[in-house]
Amino acid sequence: MKNLITIIAMLVLPFVTQAQIKEVKLQASGLTCSMCSNSIHKALEKLSFVKNVKSNVETSVFTIDFKDKANVDIAAMQKAVKKAGFSVADFVMTVKFKSVAVQNKSNLNIADDKFYLIDTKSKILDGLVDLRVLNKDFMSKKDFKKVEKKISDAANTFSVTLS
Amino acid sequence: MQPIRLALRYPKFLITVLFFILSSCASAQELFLLARPASNIPAHSLSIGLSANYITAPTTFFRLQPEVAYGVSGKLMVQWQGAFTNRTSDFAYRGQSIYGQYKFLNIDGKNKHFRMATFARAGLGNKIKFQDELDVNGMNTGWELGIIGTQLLHKTALSATVGIENAYYDGSSSATALSYSASLGQLILPKKYTSFKQTNVNLMLEAVGQTVLTNNTSYLDIAPVVQFIFLSRSRLDVAYRTQVIGNMNRVAKNSFIVRLEYNLYGIF
Numbered sequence: 001m002k003n004l005i006t007i008i009a010m011l012v013l014p015f016v017t018q019a020q021i022k023e024v025k026l027q028a029s030g031l032t033c034s035m036c037s038n039s040i041h042k043a044l045e046k047l048s049f050v051k052n053v054k055s056n057v058e059t060s061v062f063t064i065d066f067k068d069k070a071n072v073d074i075a076a077m078q079k080a081v082k083k084a085g086f087s088v089a090d091f092v093m094t095v096k097f098k099s100v101a102v103q104n105k106s107n108l109n110i111a112d113d114k115f116y117l118i119d120t121k122s123k124i125l126d127g128l129v130d131l132r133v134l135n136k137d138f139m140s141k142k143d144f145k146k147v148e149k150k151i152s153d154a155a156n157t158f159s160v161t162l163s
Numbered sequence: 164m165q166p167i168r169l170a171l172r173y174p175k176f177l178i179t180v181l182f183f184i185l186s187s188c189a190s191a192q193e194l195f196l197l198a199r200p201a202s203n204i205p206a207h208s209l210s211i212g213l214s215a216n217y218i219t220a221p222t223t224f225f226r227l228q229p230e231v232a233y234g235v236s237g238k239l240m241v242q243w244q245g246a247f248t249n250r251t252s253d254f255a256y257r258g259q260s261i262y263g264q265y266k267f268l269n270i271d272g273k274n275k276h277f278r279m280a281t282f283a284r285a286g287l288g289n290k291i292k293f294q295d296e297l298d299v300n301g302m303n304t305g306w307e308l309g310i311i312g313t314q315l316l317h318k319t320a321l322s323a324t325v326g327i328e329n330a331y332y333d334g335s336s337s338a339t340a341l342s343y344s345a346s347l348g349q350l351i352l353p354k355k356y357t358s359f360k361q362t363n364v365n366l367m368l369e370a371v372g373q374t375v376l377t378n379n380t381s382y383l384d385i386a387p388v389v390q391f392i393f394l395s396r397s398r399l400d401v402a403y404r405t406q407v408i409g410n411m412n413r414v415a416k417n418s419f420i421v422r423l424e425y426n427l428y429g430i431f
Binding site: 029030031032033034035037038039041042043046055056057058060082083084085086087089140 | 194202203204205206207208234236237266269271272273274275276315317318350355356357358359361363392395396398426428429
């Protein structure tokens with residue numbers, strides 16, 4: 001019975017993914033100074049869908065909250081860091097799901113972006129779930145090499161894993 | 164007294180010792196005073212600076228250099244710099260230059276990076292020879308092309324530049340020079356970051372030199388720099404630049420430098 005529900009859920013999944021990005025924790029690399037960190041902080045704050053950015057200067061981790069009902073643009077955040085002169089080393093999204101059944105290699109649509117879930121067992125996602133983005137510009141080169149072969153090569157698709 | 168006498172007699176020894184002392188400190192930065200690092204200013208950000216130089220040898224005079232820099236993209240930045248001095252008359256405009264820098268290599272890691280950039284400068288200024296040194300940054304009319312490599316490792320930054328410079332000497336004839344620099348920076352404070360409001364203190368040591376190929380004269384200056392960064396937005400640099408070796412006729416061998424900078428992030 002459970003399997004049947006999962007299968008049915010899988011069939012309708014791409015059309016009605018009940019999910020919303022609540023928060024992003026982004027770690028930048030290539031810097032140690034607070035002036036550099038501040039330039040990233042300001043660049044992220046300028047994005048139209050961003051409500052608030054909290055920065056940890058010591059660890060270069062930026063915690064980003066979003067405006068209500070705003071379309072969160074994952075790529076825009078990465079580009080903002082790049083334009084400030086730095087790179088994204090880690091990118092974790094906290095997503096609020098409403099009973100969404102997933103399995104390994106599921107496709108998910110959240111906001112305007114497409115996601116491809118890897119290294120996951122079949123399960124139902126409910127409540128707040130952390131997803132780590134595994135695309136080239138969203139992680140360190142060293143970490144990317146470990147996942148390179150597993151990720152989706154479809155255009156405009158972000159590969160993610162449960163973190 | 165012995166070490167000081169030794170250092171004065173052997174400038175290279177002094178440089179080596181200072182580099183060693185700085186590099187053994189606990190923690191640095193690459194926002195150098197005399198040489199630019201390969202890192203650009205952030206895209207769509209404006210940086211406004213004012214540098215005041217009080218030259219103490221061979222004669223005393225005052226030079227003021229206002230500057231404005233803009234990050235066109237993450238890879239390209241442009242800068243304008245003006246020069247005002249009271250060297251030969253009352254305080255007046257002497258020249259200006261425009262500068263462009265393109266970052267072509269960027270390898271970022273956790274708390275570290277290696278970057279390389281090329282730069283070009285075009286200067287408007289004197290067309291008559293008043294010294295052997297070529298300075299297309301507001302003193303001579305001419306151009307400069309070069310390359311920069313910068314390595315940041317946690318709180319220490321190392322940077323080197325090499326360039327070729329060509330400037331008018333006597334109206335129609337020009338001279339060519341090789342310019343080079345090496346900079347070392349160390350973040351001293353804070354020991355641990357807690358907010359953007361903390362004042363950062365950096366200690367730097369820069370070595371800047373030039374060889375004019377046309378008449379085979381050279382100089383090498385060193386400059387210890389103390390840098391303060393306030394509210395992660397403003398910068399104050401205080402330095403003393405002095406010639407350690409040289410056989411050039413120059414108007415500025417020793418100088419005190421104070422530079423202020425204010426950054427506006429993501430404005431256009």
